[in-house]
Amino acid sequence: MKMSPKVYTIGMLLSMVLGIIIAACAAPAPTPVASEEAAAPAAQEQAKSTLDIVKERGKIICVGNANLPGFGFLDEEGNFSGFDVDYCKAMAAAIFGDASKFEIRPATAKERFTVLQSGEADVLIRNTTWTMSRDTDLGMNFAPTTFYDGQGIMVRKDSGIKTLQDLNGASICVQTGTTTELNLADQMAAAGIEYEPVVFETADEVTTAYEEGRCDAWTTDKSGLVSRQTVLKDPSAHEIMDVTLSKEPLGPAVRHGDDQWFDLVKWVTFSTFLAEEHGITSENIDSFMDSTDPNIRKLLGLEGEFCAKIGLENDCFANVIRQVGNYAEIYNRNLGPDTVFNLPRGLNSLYTDGGLLYSPPIR
């Protein structure tokens, strides 16, 4: 039997076509755009929900920061601590009744969304600003803001820089993958100031370049500046300028496509606001167990089945408060007067104290 080149070529072509057909069958068939809406709910029922996956795994995985003291920081013993980390713990407490059942997946600014989108983690809690394009283009859903921030600029004290105008001609270090890269361009263009941006990938590279005098200033969220100032060689030689370049509402985010999971993250976050509003703390929570106030009874799971609506046991919020605390406790533990940061609450106070923290009611 002799294979002519023709037969050979046809064989090759056939096998390619076959390969493609087999692959196409194996892959989920691409849904035509028109029927997408109709197909989506059905598909979701079949696929495992994020909550199921988390419960099966036995722990929740949060994308976090490892380099931002006060928000997310990895210490010498290999433990994570910080404001954002406490919110990850709060999710674990609500789901498992055990705040230790969590894992932080550290990521740089540019990696964080990919890590969440790829399903490697369940929720993103890494000083992440809520913006419209992240909410839409990047396929994120943002839970309530836990920290209202704004972008600031750090300069050397002896540089004499006081206002934005003083920065004319300066070079400014900034980290890639952040909102701050864009805000800087916007604000400087608006003010008509010329500057040289120097863009690095990690916060450490940015601060090294700044400390070595490569840049006259560096910019990021004010909370980030305060936090990173503590790890500079000589923190007292630097100061944060009295200008705010932007609004930076920071909070947890989940990926599109699982509404129940989104609700869960949202309401666990709200529960810390509500607990502070009602004066319930991790220490005094037991004294509220016989409260007659319906609002408190609902929050603590003594009345109604609210936790069940997000797929959890009835004491889900009580566990958050007992094991992690209310908003004020979380804030003070990580950023409050007893810490090196000593950040005033400012906008991050309850609405009753002139701040922006406001939770819709549980009912």
Next chain:
Amino acid sequence: MQQRAIHPSQERPPFWRDERVLSVISQIVVVGIVVGLLAFFYTNMVSSLREQLGVPIDYGFLKQTAGFDIGESLISYSRSDTYARAFLVGLLNTLQVAVLGIVFATILGIIIGVMRLSTNFLVNRIATAYIEFLRNVPLLVLLIFWAQAVFFKLPRIKEAIILPGPIYLSNRGIAIPWGIPTETWPTYTRILLGGLVLAIIVTIVLRERGKRTGRMPILSLWFLVTLIAVGIIGWFVLPQPPLVLDRPELVGFNTKGGRTLSQQFMALLSGLVIYTAAFIAEVVRAGIQSVSKGQREAATALGLTPFQVLRLVIFPQALRVIIPPLTSQYLNLTKNSSLAIAIGYPDLFAVAGNTILNQTGRAVEVFSLVMGIYLFFSLTTSLFMNIYNRRIRLVER
């Protein structure tokens, strides 16, 4: 049946034991599997992009406003330009480093490669130490060391070292005087173009005469001399010099005027050059050593000077061995320039693979473009080097 018994050797084995058929079938199967896998990954990617995130592949974002600034650019660029233009800025920055890097790495590499073969003990050892050290350090480590331990340690701009010129040397970079085109510049470029044509003619004429008389002048030298002569004459003939010198001066936080080669650019370029030069040196050494000793001895016996031996006998033959591995060093240098992000230089990868990707979230689109561009750079380099390689190949009679 009977036939088989009579001519057993002429009978074919059944097709499943026929080596030729089996080899063809196995090839078909392998191709099927590979294509199948690729198709699977592709459909999987497209469908999960569409269904899970609701973002089908779309390059339309390139026309939107970029919104971010870029530290240095060869073309005018501001935050209100499009992503496509930001891409172009990154691309040109990469090209700038790659082209200059290739030129300098080749020069340095040849010098070190020749030094390595020197019989002078000290020269030889210096070259060996250079090569062995650099070939065994990861490039990323070298670049970060170079940027942070060398360039960052230069004085701050206020205490800049001022060399005559003036040249300001600081950890911002190097500010040098630079020419600004005047009204006569366009005419001057035309004069230079004419000079180029003249130089080519001179070279051809000299080569023909060299062939006739048997004494070949150094053509590249004459080419340059002609070009420069035209350049100089043109400069003074024009009513107004085509370029005026713009000197840098210290204003506020930075130098103004002249031209500033940023610290990131210098660090990246010099890092790539000294690293790649070590590899090129080895390539050059191997090439020279591949020319048999007899050639050198014969050339010396004919009374050629050592320089002539190198230029006329050794190098032309060594080139044949050098060009193919040299091509891959050029490709490596171009691709290695994507480490720029680590030291803050806005090359193609830093601008597109980082900032644009982060602002748009379009990983597939951005990376397909970035890979396509690197592939294009590499293939073009290969193409030119292959053409050159074919030209210098030993022509066998």
